[in-house]
Amino acid sequence: MADAEPDFSSLPLPDRFAHKNWKVRKEGYEDAKAQFEKTPDESAPVFTPFLNDPSLWKGAVADSNVAAQVEGMGAYCSFLKFGGPQACARTRHLTIGPISEKGLPCARPAGKASAQEALLLCVELDKADPVLEDLLPTLSHKVPKVVAGALAALTLIYHNFGCKIVDPKPTLKALTKVFGHADKNVRAEAQNLTVEMYRWLREAMKPLFWADLKPVQQQDLEKLFEGVKQDAAPKQERFTRAQQDAMAAASAAPSGGGAEEEGEEYAEDEDEAEVLDLAEPVDIMPKLPKDLHDQLGSSKWKDRKEALDALYNVINVPRIKDGPYDEIVRALAKCMKDANVAVVTVAANCVDLLARGLRNSFMKYRSTIMMPILERLKEKKQSVADALGGALDAVFLSTDLSDCLDDILEYLKHKNPQVKQETVKFLIRCLRTTRIVPSKPEIKSIADAGTKLLTESTEGIRAGGAETLGTLMKILGERAMNPYLDGLDDIRKAKVKEFFETAEVKAKDRPKPIVAPPKPAAPAARKTMAPGKKPALGMKKPASAAAAIEDPPAKVAPKGIPSKLGGIPKAGGLAPPGSKLRSKLGGPGGLASPVRRAAPPPAEEEAAPPAAPKFGLGRGLAGRPIAKPSAAAESAPAPAPAMSGISAAERAELEQLRDEKERFARSIEDMKSERSKFNNQLTELQNQNAQLIEDHTRDVLSIKAKETQLVRARSDAEAAEANVQKQQREIERLKRELARALRATAMSPPHAPSESGNMGFSEPASMYHEASSGTPSAARSGLHMGSRFESSRPRSYASASPSEEKENNGHESPSLGSRDGGLGRRKLSPTYGYSNIGSPTRSSTRNSTSHADEDQQPRSSEPAENWKRAAEVTSQLKARIEQMKARQGLSRPPTQR
Known part of the structure; x- marks a missing residue:
């Protein structure tokens, strides 16, 4: 009988990790994972050997035995999850390379999933740049399945964290060579990664790699982009450790809810700024035509237009490097007065590109170019008006509403109705896109101008005035806008309300919370609840229960008690929280215990003499003595020191409220996790729907092709049948001729x-x-x-x-x-x-x-x-x-x- 296998469980984990027997290594990985999950915090002793010798994980994630490798990947994920950022920083440079080469292309689904989770944890615990540095070189690997696995992992990283956390530039630059790979699986994963990045970046990603692709590849990608263009803007599904800490701090703060709403509102702007930052600034000064200004001064409109076309081609880049563009802007402003509308249109397009390329740097040129554009709005041709409107929008994006408002209000008084109508349209667009709420003087100016526009004779101008007031109401709110609408009739108010309901703005005024007036004290004492009894549904939380925990039985100054509404109660208002409880325990004056008398509070915390009641002599138990003062002093029992100012019933109620708060927090976490899961399912369903639509389109095209072939075959068959009939008629004719010839020959x-x-x-x-x-x-x-x-x-x-x-x-x-x-x-x-x-x-x-x-x-x-x-x-x-x-x-x- 063979000897039983020796027991290696007594060996230390590092020795078992380096053992030559794969079964010993596999059991060591399993034990390490179990020990990591039982640790109380990141400083547990079990992490120390692996932090001191990070090379142990290099062999674990790339184990030669597949079964042991799967367990090693699982153990490394537990090490990262429970070991914290320090575990990631110590081992990341040794494990990402082996994971990308042997973990991501693993044949077992569990091993592949653990490898992807390890990369996601590395990004979550620290940052994504080191992970990309070690993962992108794998795209040049000679084994196709290794390259495909790395591309799938990159797609998963960008899907979970987005392009704001993970820099897209290195990946986009490496995509070009992957599209030319000989393996179809690699090309398919490259397309998936490109579509995922397009969900975040849209058209801003194309300047970095689009020109290096073949036309066929561009067409295939455009077809894939059509499936995600209609989707909503993607949201980050997984957050880094720094983001999690910030969110926890924000939720703990009193104003955490408002901060979260504000962050959600401006998240879109931050994403747009991130997208624009992808492009590198281009220096266009050396590329400008040498004879640009000479051509712009030519008497032939074709020469002027050709010069502007050349300028348009030069500045048609996503981002322009700042420089001295004063002469160019002045030349474009002069072109706004050109007699030829084609020259004006191209010049407006050039202003649009220049303002969008320079962004905030174009602010100094606003006064030079804006008024000539507004003056040229008199053109009734729609193409010219659209080009001028686009130029005005680009100029506004480089500035703000305060800078442009004076010129806009000035041209709202223009004598030309066309100029007035296009100017009010521009003002509406400015109100919709601004992120800053206008000041009160600016609000009054805009409201007065909109009210005046309601009296114009042109219908378009009147509608523009109503839309201006409705958009402004959307920013300020109905209550703040009511003073400016008092003089309007019901028909105009209804029109303004209609535009208010349909308006979409990005800036919203947040009024300060209204502080409720103080309420008089209750005439009777509040009934205390028995211990262990839950409050009835809808019962309000007693304010004194929570306040009495912090307040000692001794009377303190009202200014030391913070109010939940942000203010400090006045001297003549409500009694400070806990006063009822003190009246119960120590009489009208809130008599303190002997211990409190022996140790009085500091001078700054001593209470001032109580103010006289607002409504005469105090009412209720808190305002009148129960018995004579001497008798009260003799008969008042000394409160138990262990109560600390609250009764057992209130303490039980407080514990119940705390438990409810914890349950509520847990339910919120559960709902967040469910929401994340539903979002993932929704994304998967959308991807499946897009694939089904693509398959349906392909089938429809195939059916149409078959129908076309069938129609052609039918036409060919009909032609052949007609030819056969013709040949038959010819044969009959020849038979008749032959018979006739035979009859003639028979007689000779x-x-x-x-x-x-x-x-x-x-x-x-x-x-x-x-x-x-x-x-x-x-x-x-x-x-x-x-x-x-x-x-x-x-x-x-x-x-x-x-x-x-x-x-x-x-x-x-x-x-x-x-x-x-x-x-x-x-x-x-x-x-x-x-x-x-x-x-x-x-x-x-x-x-x-x-x-x-x-x-x-x-x-x-x-x-x-x-x-x-x-x-x-x-x-x-x-x-x-x-x-x-x-x-x-x-x-x-x-x-x-």
Whole structure:
């Protein structure tokens, strides 16, 4: 039987961390994690060995065994969580590199999650810059899954802490080379990181890396950006230790709620400033055209416009380095008076870019450029008015409302209605975007100007005046605005109230809290509650219970008791808190215990003589003695020293209130955690919704592409069908032509001899004579004879095609209507002269034979007999013709023939 494994649990944790057996190391990591979780604070002795030797964690987070590595990552997370900032600062430079190389690409989900949590804890406990310094070099690693894991961790860091805590510049500069990676997973993680940073930075991130991307990559990113453009501004989900301490201090302070609201209001401004700080200032002075001012002074408007276009291209940068731009601003102010509206538009765009690029540095040029722009607002063309309005808005962002208000109010009195209308629009935009509440004189000036605008004859100006008053009411509140609306009728007040309800402003006046007037003392003593009994729902917290804890039974000066409302109670008002309790314990004067008399309070804390009651002699138990003073002194029992000025019932009530306060605080923490969880779920659902929308769009495009292909295929099929029909019609036509040609050819070949031996000639010899003489009767007779030969011709002769006959005979056969009569073709015989070729030839016989074989029809007569008969008939005909010619004297000597 094998020996049992030795027990290594007695070894110190550092020795177990460095043991060669992975099981021992794994158990050491588990024990260390359990001990860290049980520590009371960050100064526990269990942290000391690991703080003195931080290299132990380098081996733990990069353990060669996967199971041990997962436990080592979990132990390191517990070490950071319970060890505090000191644990992070001591070990961070040794662990982030191994975590990024072996922890983030871990195959086990638990190990990967622990690695990401360790990086988040490093950022939370201290700051993000050291984490980025050690994590960004991993993006150049040769293993793709290591690069993908680092990008996913960066995405998680920016998602939790935002770009205000984590500097986005180094990451944006390193993104360009990652987009060109060969692995698709790396490129996908790079896109996710870019989209996450776009949620925080929007368009301000593009100048840092956008130009280095390929057009295809830019198009893909733009499609992804469309999914998050409509989302609300992201909020920081995880806070650093410094932020947590500040929030705890703010919540503990009396005015913590107001500070939190103020911080939420100005968080957006701080984010915008952070976004603008991303861009590096650009020195545009060396890039300005050398002949800029000469071109601006040209008499041709095209030259002036080209000079302004060149200036626009130079200053079109997110941030401009400060410099001497006085001449440029004066030249742009002069261009506002140009007769050509195109020049004015480009000049206004240049002012817009210059003011936004210089920001607060443009404040010194406001007086030079603002009034010419306001004067040029008389242009009625909308494009020019929009350009001038944008320039005015940019100028206002570099200054404040107090600097611009005088010029605005001056141009609200302009004689041109167009100038007046555009100026009131500019004033409304200023009131919406200002962060500073106007002073009382400025409020009165704005209200008077808006009230005067309500009496204008132009509808647009009257609406602008009502909107001005409504926006101002949104800043000040309805109560503060009521004095300025007293002289208006109900219709105008309703119009102002309508704009008030829809206005959106960034500056809101916070009036001071109203101090409640003092109330007289209660006529009867308050009933004390039994110990252990909770107050009824809706019962107000007694003020004296909390105040009596701090107040001794002896009478103290009222000025030493702080009021919850921020003020000090006056001498003739309410009695100080705890006076009722003192009257219960020691009579009307609040008699102190003998111990208190032996040790009187310091001189500055001694109470002044009580003032006379406001409503005559005091009422209630606190204002009149219960018995004679001497009897009271004798019969008054000495209070127990352990009570410290409060009764057991009040102490029990106080404990109950404290417990309720703790439960309320815990419920608030639970609700915050639930809110964070719901926000995470909402973000995940939004991401899933965006992915579903993208998939749906892709499917719709695929379906449309398939429909397009189907329509094209249908059109091709219809075209092919039409072509087939055309070809069929052509084939039918050719068949008809072929049949017609066959019929014509069937009438032209010579007829076969009849079985009777005389070839069917029943006409007398005179007909042949006429035929030989060429008379019309002979022609008719020949035609008749041809028809009879046609009727007596075998079927096989008609089946021969014209091409076969041409091949067999060597020439085309003449038609039946020729001058040779109906006897067929004539050939010059060397012996007999012209002879009638009516007998079948060898080729025709061969043709007929082949067609007969194909048709499988038997022949009615033998070819040899037909040839003999044809020869006999021919010889007889020739003899008769010669005889007839001899009788008629038409015979010619052989030499003539």
